[in-house]
Amino acid sequence: MNLRLWLSGLRPKTLPASIAPVLVGAALASRIINQLGTCIEIYPEPADCAANRTIAEPLQAHFWPVAILCMLVALFLQIAVNFANDYSDGVRGTDDGRNMAESKGWSQANGRGAKPQRLVASGVPPKHVLAAAGIAAVLTAVCGLVAVIISQAWWLLAVGALSLIAGWFYTGGRHPYGYAGLGEAAVFLFFGLAAVLGTEYALSSTIDTLGVAAAICCGLNAAMLLMVNNLRDIESDRAHSKRTLAVRLGEKRATIMLMICCILAWALGLFLCMYLWMPWGGILLISGIAVPIRMVSSVPKHQFRTALSDAGFQTLLFAVVVVLSAML
Template sequence: MDLRLWLTGLRPKTLPASIAPVLVGAALASRHIDQLGTCVEIHPVPQECVANQAIAETLQAHFWPVAILCMLVAVFLQIAVNFANDYSDGIRGTDEGRDMAESEPEPDAQRGGGISKPRRLVASGVPPKHVLAAAGIAAALAAICGLAAVVVSQAWWLLAVGALSLLAGWFYTGGKHPYGYAGLGEVAVFLFFGLAAVLGTEYALAGGIDAMGVAAAVCCGLNAVMLLMVNNLRDIVEDERHGKRTLAVRLGERRATVLFTACCIAAWVLGLFVCMTLWLPWGGVLLISGVGVPVRMVSSVPKRRFRTALSDAGFQTLLFAVVVVIAAAV
């Protein structure tokens, strides 16, 4: 077993897309609980205030166990999706030529020059059944952690969200008609790594969601979309050759790059709104301190420096989450 190859197969640069929304949801849930338990100092204390304080104490008692379980669900689910994607693309031949080291650029005669791409497990000779088994193990761990989180939080409807997430992860590139091959990958990423992850975490921890959570979820969704778009722009030639009609293939490289830039601008405008609303003006100042990263990311894509762009997209995703955590705490 090549441990380094399996670590590459985990696709660690995509993990910020799963970690960030849980951090954001947990931070906003903590803020929601604090507000719920705060009362005006009057006597006698209103019964509604006493009831809210009791609810807040109950939520605080299981905050950290549920938060950790939500984080584990997100990470294991991302790993399961990555392995399932590797398996499905590998047996279809979409990852043809992805058996070389990332430092060795793959020739691209149609575009000119070489593009550095990470290796894939099945394309590198790992038996497909082993990769599928790894995906199954990761999915099972995500399901176990998710069930535990639901039991502790009593948010039973989240079972449906978890089941849909597992199905979406498999049918992204699996099955007879994978939606990732039809250009719907970005929509699914926005829904599951943005709205579902942030709002699901907030609900599991705080028993409800709010407008700030929705705004932050949209921002996380846009950040996750950018991670996927960098990958799809990098693989546009091979995807088109193998009939994988991603959004980048459907739009063409130029228009997909424009859309990528638009998503980056929208994410930053919304991110500034969220961070400054939570902590005026310093939340916005903290976020703006990292503005050089998205500028470099947007400029790297037209130059086909996708490794740099992917790292920057991951950094931007985590930067927003960290600033939200700090701003909500302060």
């Protein structure tokens, strides 16, 4: 067992992006709970204050356990999806030709230049990779079930089940939607709307307009990360009939769409952060504006390692600024 290869198969750069929407949802839920528990100290206490405090107290009691469980759900789900994609692409031969030298910048002079970068394509038995995906999926289900039992948000069971199904059929099954150009839409839904709003509801038993705005921003950030990845792989995907959105649109139009998504995400994110903490939330977010600029400018130059790092970083930047703005 090559530990370094398995760690690479985890695709660790994707993991922070899966946690970011949970942090955002938790921060906004905490804001809602704090508002419920805050009331002017007068006597006799107004009836609505007593009612709000009755609602807030149990939410505060289980906030951290549920928040940590939501984070574990997102983390294990991302790992399960990564291993499932590795398995499905590997058995289809889609990963053939993607070598470590191209993706990691290794020198071909060391004799390892032609080594494939994915687990199955590197010679790991497919059943081992599928087993790893299954273990991660079980851990996702267990953490999600415990979170639902604690929060009593039973409808989230359906969201969790749909997330696992979507993760498998992204590249698995006879007609994977990731091969039809729908990957970005699925990422937007599940790592944006579902992750943020599901976390917010599990922790606060409600969803508000700020949560929807934040979920859209997180969804766009996650979609941009996948778009950069698909732009990097556009030639090999086209050769293996994997018609991602980048393949369908072509490199030029896909790059333009990436820029549009970036502008929309930052415009909405700026409004949200300034609303939460005027004007410092907006100032904090603007301080990182060089990151998306470098991301979109790196793609036409085919500097995908830089673009992928920046796409991942901006998801965390947005999450951190929202958390600070909601708290302060």
